[in-house]
Amino acid sequence: MSEERLMSKKKPSYPVSKKLDIFLDQYNRKIEIPIFYEDLLRFAGSVVVYDNEGNDTLWVRVYYSDSERKEIDLSLKMVYSILHSDGTDRIFQYLNVDAVDYCTFGNSKPFRIRIRNILNDNFIYFYVKKADASRIYGLELEHMLSPYNLNFLVYKDTLIEEHISGIPGDIFIKNMLPNCTDSQKSQLAKEFVKFNERCMIQLLGDMRSYNYVIVPIHDFDHVVFRIRAIDFDQQCYEGKLNVYRPQFFKENLQMVELVQGRLLEDSIEQYKVEERSIIAKRIISANKRIKRLINAAKVDKISSPENVERLKMEIFTYTKDLKFKKCRNMGQILNLTLDFVKRNYENVSMRQIIDKKIEVK
CATH class of the missing domain: 1.10.510 (Transferase(Phosphotransferase); domain 1)
Structure with missing residues (x-):
């Protein structure tokens, strides 16, 4: 069966309802973060990201003007700290924002953030996306009904997701x-x-x-x-x-x-x-x-x-x-x-x- 016949061509994004918002707050998914999805859209330019074999990955690496880069880096470090640590700035000195990648393929058009520990070169990814109620229900159901726990945050119209390795x-x-x-x-x-x-x-x-x-x-x-x-x-x-x-x-x-x-x-x-x-x-x-x-x-x-x-x-x-x-x-x-x-x-x-x-x- 062809993909066009099996699925709709475009799925709209649905806003977070008041009742879903209350649920997220109740289970510590709703946490104030210092940066929004729209803030990352203010990039000054981009370059194509290729894989090791020279194929287009459908991601582009974006860069920001000097006047905005410092603020964006600090905000992304804080998001990392909220998602993976205690939410304070005491680890900032050990972190570097290696890359901000943007994908125009698919519905969510996510930003992929790569954070590196400068002491040992270990790195981790997380994603910044526009909050979509369908996706949030999916994440929460996967967290409860699958063998895997998922770590994500929602604040207003922005969704932060940890990277799933594999x-x-x-x-x-x-x-x-x-x-x-x-x-x-x-x-x-x-x-x-x-x-x-x-x-x-x-x-x-x-x-x-x-x-x-x-x-x-x-x-x-x-x-x-x-x-x-x-x-x-x-x-x-x-x-x-x-x-x-x-x-x-x-x-x-x-x-x-x-x-x-x-x-x-x-x-x-x-x-x-x-x-x-x-x-x-x-x-x-x-x-x-x-x-x-x-x-x-x-x-x-x-x-x-x-x-x-x-x-x-x-x-x-x-x-x-x-x-x-x-x-x-x-x-x-x-x-x-x-x-x-x-x-x-x-x-x-x-x-x-x-x-x-x-x-x-």
């Missing part, structure tokens, strides 16, 4: 996948099944290969791989259910073929059940926080009426749950989706308890 999926598939061992390919196939299921349940869309990273982890005498989403712009926006299933993007074809060639149908179903179960446990564990986030989403507008209508009917067809037909917005659809996963898990657990009691008798 090998971009498209680069991994092209350069590293062919050299993986048979056992590593089987493990990658398992991870892709779980990743696919997690994205669908969270309603996180557009997980083409360049929107997630592969993270190699050394475990005793072998390497295991994890798959992490890095782009959350398409949270609860599109109307087509397949947009929330990475398996349907042509960029992921090799990963799909890996699953088909390495896993039996029973194994695929087993890994889906495992992922649904662990997400259900996380929903139960983070019950109060998730409820507050969903309550904000249920009164928020983060998609079009047409997309809402289509998605609720496609999920109804998939689940046969009549409640989806009554949904009026994406927040209500998301609420029912998570509740559906939670109820199924609790029902299975209750049946197991009853069966064990019968066996004991």
